[in-house]
Amino acid sequence: MIAFACDYRGAAAAPSPNHGERAGGRAPDMIILHYTGMDTGEGALAWLCREDSQVSSHYFVEEDGSVLQLVPETRRAWHAGKSVWQGETDINSRSIGIEIVNPGHPGGLPDYPEKQIAAVIELCLDCGQRWGIRPELVLAHSDVAPVRKVDPGEKFPWSTLHAAGVGHWVEPAPIKGGRFFQRGDQGQPVEALQSMLSLYGYGTEINGVYSEKTEGDVAAFQRHFRQERVDGIADFSTIDTLHRLLSALPNFGA
Template identity: 40%
Template sequence: MDRWLIHREVPSPNWNARKLPVSMVVLHYTGMASGAEAIERLCDPAAEVSAHYLIDEDGTVIRLVDEDKRAWHAGRSYWRGVTDINSASVGIELVNPGHEFGYRPFTDAQMDALIPLLADIVRRHGIAPANVVGHSDIAPARKTDPGELFDWDLLARYRLALAKPKPRMRLIYDNDGAFYLALERYGYDIADGPAAIRAFERRWRPHRITGAIDGQIGALLFELLIARDLGQDC
């Protein structure tokens, strides 16, 4: 880790040993009224939550847990067969009040700080763009962050996340079950079907979140699966 990427160290006691190599980055919003409250909670032993990094709205990057440790940011989650995502990931919290306290766009300063930090993490661990995900992607029934206002397109321009595919047609699957199986094959937990669809929409169609299957999200999913099968999302 380049020292210049980190502005402050606020060690959290909430970590344990990893059981898996790092293969993912999970992006979050703090979902609290202020950054100070979020830091206090992430460092509170009673809360039993933490992350490796927090980026405040002014662009300050704070390290809470060393990357070689297992921070407690993902909770009960799943992505592409991995269930112990805390062990397999680096967690980054972006200060934002979230949907409960007045969700708003992430600041330019935050995104300007996130890009080099994420690029450094991805480079050092050899993380595939498809494995840079949001909390809602790995826990669709529980989480909505970083939400529909997060600028995934910016990350994609730096090849730090997958770019949004361009569907060539509307695609209606033969039945809902076929769509859900395709969504599961791509990587999502489909135990709560509508929640999984909303998570998919937040990531790939953030301007329209319905929780219902339609031809547009069917086409988006088809393009993503084709790219995965061709090895183009790694």
């Protein structure tokens, strides 16, 4: 493993051998947040730094807020896997990956400590400023890989990040009655929902059929933006929140 100077001043180097060239030499324009999903941070770090694991991230944020850099930002870390956003499938080549120590759903999805979240915020602000990353492109692993991945989970405090200037957010609409769509439904309203998800960036197929894939995309959206209930059913709260997020995007509809 080759030593390198950290891009983020608040980090210490812990080199991983698992990286390569960014396709086309492109600069990162996304940040993808993950949880480690393992019993211990030590075990997760060891795994990310083992050559045979074939996985890595650029940064690793401990529960006490300590930050390690595993891969230089100019290199392509192997964190997103099979994923898609805005029609692009090589998310690793366009992103900075941040692993956050948390045992995740297998470990009961405990709360993220305040010191850890403060460190994530500072790191994202620093990366975002240096690379000109737009707020709406700070995303969850589950956003770019719905169904396959669920991290950093529905307890990750996206609203706290947004209040500090990181990520895109609107206050989710309250959950209440009214019309909803679920797996098996078909028709133009389903197609309209799929179109909105696709416009936001999800890899949703626009075919008017509320399939397992559409259900998974809706659940991923809820896990990030409407965390109170993650069920894959497009109720009023989900659709209204999505619509207001789209409306809040810069130049949307221009």
